[in-house]
Amino acid sequence: MTTEDYWRLNATDLTTLTRSGDISAEDAVQSAIDRMHEVNPDLNAVVEDLSTEALDRARHLDRSRARGAPVGPLHGVPVTIKINVDQKGHATSNGVVALKDVIASDDAPVVRNLHKAGAVVIGRTNTPEFSFRADTDNPLHGRTHNPWGRHISPGGSSGGAGAAVMAGIGALAHGNDIGGSLRFPAAANGAVTIKPGLGRVPAWNPSQQAERGLLAQSMSVQGLITRSAADLHLSMPSLIAADPRDPFHVPIPWRGEPLDGPIKVAFTKDTFGYALHSEVEKALDTARDALSDAGYQVEEVSPPDVFECGRTGYRTLMGEVLTLMKSDIEAAGSKTIRDIFDVYFQEFPPIVGTDLVQMLAKRSHYAREWSLFMQDYPLVLSPFLPQPFFKPDRDTEGAEGVHEVLGCAVYSYAMNFLGLPAACVPARLADLPSGPQPINIQIAARRWREDLAVDAAAAIEARVGQMHLPLWKRMSAAK
Template sequence: MPNKDLWRLGAHDLSQLTRSGAVSPTEAVTAALARMDAVNPDLNAVVDDLRDAALARAEALDSQSPRQRGPLHGVPVTIKINIDQTGHATSNGVLALRDLIAPDDAPVVQNLERAGAVVIGRTNTPEFSFRADTDNPLHGRTHNPWGRHISAGGSSGGGGVAVMAGMGALAHGNDIGGSLRFPAAANGAVTVKPGFGRVPAWNPSQTAERGLMAQLMSVQGLMARQAADLHLSMPAMIAPDPRDPFHAPVPWQGAPAAGPVRVAFTRNTHGYDLHPEVEAALLDARDALTDAGYILEEVEPPDVFEIGRAGYRTLMGEIKTLMKPDIDAMGSETIRSLFQTYFAEFPPFEGDELLKMYAKRSHFARQWAMFIERYPLVLTPFQPQPFFAPDRDLEGVAGAHDVLGCAVYSYAMNFMGLPAACVPARLAQLPGGPQPINIQIVAQRWREDMAVDAAIAIEDRIGAMAPHLWAHMDRTH
């Protein structure tokens, strides 16, 4: 492969070349930066260009001996702008925070760099990282490379666009209700939302601790173009850091299954219309797993609608008290208005109700723990419909309902702290153009590796979305 095309390689394939010495980190990073120059002006995914530091770091990595080279040696990555990186603004898409310069690196930045990764840029997010779409007054809108008719997703929308368009082999993101999985679904990337306690988290620029629900529901992760890239990169992400006192140093790879893995399969969208293309994606994923030796059984897990809605209303109750004052003081009219819509769609639990729901979280998690003891994986829809258009969430309560209200399979898993992979299982030909359709695979606590294994099995049958996207981009630009 010519060096100029190295940006096409996923992290797994690229690292094999850099670690063997066949390709230098400088060559890998230079190719990613050239791709960024070619496509980012149109897409606005990377909003803080770190090329000078990236090239200097790559040059330093070039001289490392083979035994010094980490698993991500010279692999270009991006970091979301709501995470601390020394000397850069942790703006979170908020104008008032554009000069909040990080005094040190967050654990995920340190862990990626210790593994040999090279950060080439920082990616866009909506204000306060609290939309499933990516736009803000500070950096503007991030566009989906499949076309302007599809939202880029959020809140890690810049990362999802960057990795799928070829600007880095891995993209960091985080997820409190779907912020890794929404952009993965929008762009056709693959990700695994880790469970609670899996990846150490802390921003040194913080002046106060986050609320309890934010601590329990928010996780750090990566988006990739190929599922195998997660097996390569997530072990580095989960390295311990004492600044996160609740991080659990559990190995990435768990014990192998004694026999074929049982998978619960559901098409239940809890009263929301199931689009034919989403159903087709679920059936394709089911067939791929069956062919790979999994035992699929169509069976209903504990009520995801009740769990998801209860979880998001609990989160909204906490946000109304702890976060809304900052939104009112520093947010744009758009985000202030949107939170009023959120509060209408998800009436916040308050007072005694909020305390009781904190307690009931254990009840919900126990129900799923017992179910998942029999079915270690659960294949579910991610959303009942193909991905929505930009700004659909700003179209009143109906718009917020189409974007977040129906996404109960997403935030239910955050509320219970369960890991969930999101992988494309179909390329739908829709009136606006081709569009990836992602499904979700939920796993037992600490078994992200099993969810990724299942994602690989689906991808082996369906194929990765990136080549289709790049061909589409070449045709339409």
């Protein structure tokens, strides 16, 4: 492999070389930057180019290593950061024109933890306005495109992150997830991610003027989008390092105790009346067979009521959004995002007042039911979406569009309301009339056992392969 091709390496393979000194951090970062400059003009995934400071940092890492200083687990790995998280000296715009000059005075915990691990930030990635769409477009930076083609949305709200990492712009991409914003882009772009459980990754933005609402605090989590499950095992232990600025962080190791006997997996194809597309069903069958062959005990059984939990959770979140965010959206949002929120409130009638307080209490009921179920079934294999990923701007097409984008995504936001970890991994490459498209499935896990979900994702990936190879060949052929 030539220096120019280092961008093709997963983070796990790259760190084997950078930590040993076989390649320099500067060469690893330069290759990723060159790739960014080659493909990002077409994708618009990275909206702030940090090449100069990235190369300065990479050279500093090389000098430190040469002096015999210890190297971090992510030494020289090029990464991207989503523009809704603070990075010192850069704007935390959240895709909103009115916030374009909000310059962070310090790094958020996830940025600090990545730096401590030796990662190098090469750019900041796009998000929709207020990071509250499952698609990525905004008046400040424009639309992000999916590297698989413009027939598929790049997902959201971490759409820039998903498109970047799958196009080879950095080996790791930071994102976050309040209802699916790590998993939607993973599914759209054929990437791998784990939505961590509540309290696993420290979170706080020094630039914020007020504390977030209780549901935003308990449903939103920080994470990474990667090209391989192994890269999550490599990188997440660094991301979960404690930070005193998050008083509710739970400082427990990434790896939990091994479970006795074969791990039981609850397998369900239930889509609650939404049509299950044949390609999604094939992806589920492939994932089931991969886990069975890997030694898991897969049983077709329904988990506790996902539909009620998910819909109740998102309606409760909409109640908090209506109370705490609607005035900001009306004042600073574009007509597009204001119209989308109007339809959100129709699809998910906000729970407010006394009912809101009661639903916050009932959240413990749902979580307890799942906790008891997961004593027998530590993992749950399910669809992520019942249909292949939607087209760009589908959520601007009224009630029908929002229903297809978010209304049927109950497996996604149910996990946020429950605070449970959930991995999303591609299990099939579909050849649809609109073009090739990855199909991802979801694996939910017991509380604090993100490692089990990632292990299962790795077993599925071992059967299916990684999705970036056909993508890169296709992009190269199109040049």
